[in-house]
Amino acid sequence: MMKEALLWTNNNVNNNVSCNLCAHRCDIAPNRRGRCAVRINKNGVLRTCVYGRVVAQNVDPVEKKPLYHFLPASETFSIATVGCNFKCVFCQNHGISQAVEFMGDVDNDKDSDSCNDNRNGNGDVCRDDDLYGGYAMSPRDIVNAAIRYGCPSVSFTYTEPTVFFEYALDTAEAAKAAGLRTVFVSNGFMTAECLRTAAPYLDACNIDLKSFRGEFYKERCGAALTPVLESLRAIREAGIWLEVTTLLIGGLNDSDEELVDIARFIVNDLGADVPWHVSGFYPRYRMSNAPPTGAAAIERACGIGSDAGLRYVYGGNVNIFQDTRCHKCGAVVIRRRGYRTDTAGLAAGGVCGGCGEKISGVFF
Numbered sequence: 001m002m003k004e005a006l007l008w009t010n011n012n013v014n015n016n017v018s019c020n021l022c023a024h025r026c027d028i029a030p031n032r033r034g035r036c037a038v039r040i041n042k043n044g045v046l047r048t049c050v051y052g053r054v055v056a057q058n059v060d061p062v063e064k065k066p067l068y069h070f071l072p073a074s075e076t077f078s079i080a081t082v083g084c085n086f087k088c089v090f091c092q093n094h095g096i097s098q099a100v101e102f103m104g105d106v107d108n109d110k111d112s113d114s115c116n117d118n119r120n121g122n123g124d125v126c127r128d129d130d131l132y133g134g135y136a137m138s139p140r141d142i143v144n145a146a147i148r149y150g151c152p153s154v155s156f157t158y159t160e161p162t163v164f165f166e167y168a169l170d171t172a173e174a175a176k177a178a179g180l181r182t183v184f185v186s187n188g189f190m191t192a193e194c195l196r197t198a199a200p201y202l203d204a205c206n207i208d209l210k211s212f213r214g215e216f217y218k219e220r221c222g223a224a225l226t227p228v229l230e231s232l233r234a235i236r237e238a239g240i241w242l243e244v245t246t247l248l249i250g251g252l253n254d255s256d257e258e259l260v261d262i263a264r265f266i267v268n269d270l271g272a273d274v275p276w277h278v279s280g281f282y283p284r285y286r287m288s289n290a291p292p293t294g295a296a297a298i299e300r301a302c303g304i305g306s307d308a309g310l311r312y313v314y315g316g317n318v319n320i321f322q323d324t325r326c327h328k329c330g331a332v333v334i335r336r337r338g339y340r341t342d343t344a345g346l347a348a349g350g351v352c353g354g355c356g357e358k359i360s361g362v363f364f
Contacts, residue, residue: 005039006166007193008046015044022085022162022189023227035222036163037100038083038132050081051167053134054142055096056158059149061339065185066277066316068324069361070204070241071153072334073341076183077146080158081167082132086187087222088210089286090249097159098285099133139171143178153203157185165194172201181362188231189223195234204241204362206277207232211246211253212261220252229265236270241362244270245277245316248293248301259301263308273360276305279316295320311360326352326359333359 007020011027019026019034026034028041038050062076084097091097137145146154154175156168161184172182181203188207190198209232211217214225235242244266248254266274278301280293298315305313315321324334331354333345347353350363 002040002042002047002049003051003166005046005048006169006197007191010044015041017041017044017046019046020191021165021194023191023224024085024189025191034085035087036083036085036160038081038163048164048166050083050132050134050164052136052138053081053132054079054137055082055099055134056080057137057142057145059151060155060157061341062153062155062183063336063339063341065155065157065183065206066245066279066314067183067204067206067241067243068275068277068314068334068336069243069312069359069363070183071181071362071364072324072346073343074153074364075149075151076153076155077142077149077151078155078157079137079142079171080156080161081134081164082159083163084160084187085163085189085223086160089220090247090281090290091285092247092282093158094285139167139174142171143174143180146175146180147178151180153181153183155183155185157183160189161186162190162194165190165198169198169201172198176201187221187223188228188235190231191227192230192234195231195238199238199240202238202240204243205235206243206245207235209244209246209262209265212258212265213253216253229269233269236274242270243275243277245279246301247279247281247316248297249281249287250291250293250297254293254297254301256300256304259304260308263305263310266305267309272309272311274310275312275314276310277314277316278302278305280318324359326355326357328352328357329355331355 009018015030017028024035030041033040057079059075060078062074082099161168175182184205217223217225282292295318298318302313302321311327322336323332335342345353
């Protein structure tokens with residue numbers, strides 16, 4: 001049975017509802033779904049279609065999220081449902097993020113340029129059969145599995161956790177009660193209301209900052225830049241540990257000018273101690289013919305980040321700029337080779353074993 005959603009209002013006009021979960025703020029007519037394709041207006045009540053429906057679960061190194069300054073060398077129990085509120089043409093997980101689209105039940109020709117008009121959320125009528133796949137797993141089941149596998153944290157990842165917010169929130173509450181930490185790996189397009197609701201139960205976020213150009217978000221993601229920047233600031237202000245990832249795509253978001261803009265935003269608005277992961281693009285989805293990002297481009301971006309004043313810049317999925325160095329003495333405090341992580345240089349309390357300088361992060 002579909003569960004009633006959170007953060008919505010009935011507009012009292014033809015039983016339309018407004019979803020206030022993400023920055024699209026879809027206006028949804030009866031028996032229609034929002035842009036995420038997993039929230040439906042049933043007789044004037046917004047319901048989530050994916051509560052308790054896991055399509056992916058894995059025990060991952062926390063570094064895979066990527067989180068390099070949050071419980072390093074630990075594993076995290078990772079889950080996802082189908083669905084996403086973005087339509088990124090380069091999506092690396094499109095098989096599950098856009099799974100409902102592949103079932104032929106979403107009209108992707110609808111206008112997606114505006115984030116607030118009344119056409120939002122009025123895709124094809126939602127059928128009542130099982131579009132959403134997955135298998136049943138309760139919040140308590142997830143927490144028990146994390147404990148069974150020795151994971152000190154639970155991560156909501158692979159797709160967009162904002163669109164399965166009710167499920168993630170109940171699971172995060174259960175995880176916190178059991179003494180586990182919680183992680184969102186997100187595109188950052190949540191509303192302020194969503195973040196305020198989640199913040200007491202969130203320990204860490206990795207947010208994709210896909211570009212620093214509104215045109216890129218509009219044309220390549222069907223979204224907007226400004227709400228992401230607002231979320232990044234709000235996450236930092238809420239005291240949730242934050243790391244930022246940018247997927248570098250040649251010719252689209254990799255100019256020196258744009259990378260400088262991203263790095264300066266992180267330094268000035270978020271803080272020099274916020275880690276920035278620059279990852280390489282691999283041909284996927286609707287950009288399967290585009291060339292992959294070379295190591296030289298990643299190295300150039302990392303240099304721009306360091307020159308801008310960032311203390312921790314990493315080459316996300318290439319074997320360069322992987323180690324964490326003390327920003328005071330330069331000693332390696334965390335050494336990484338792939339997903340093998342050695343924290344021998346990090347002393348108790350999260351300080352450099354060489355000079356005693358505090359290293360920013362959440363450590364055991």
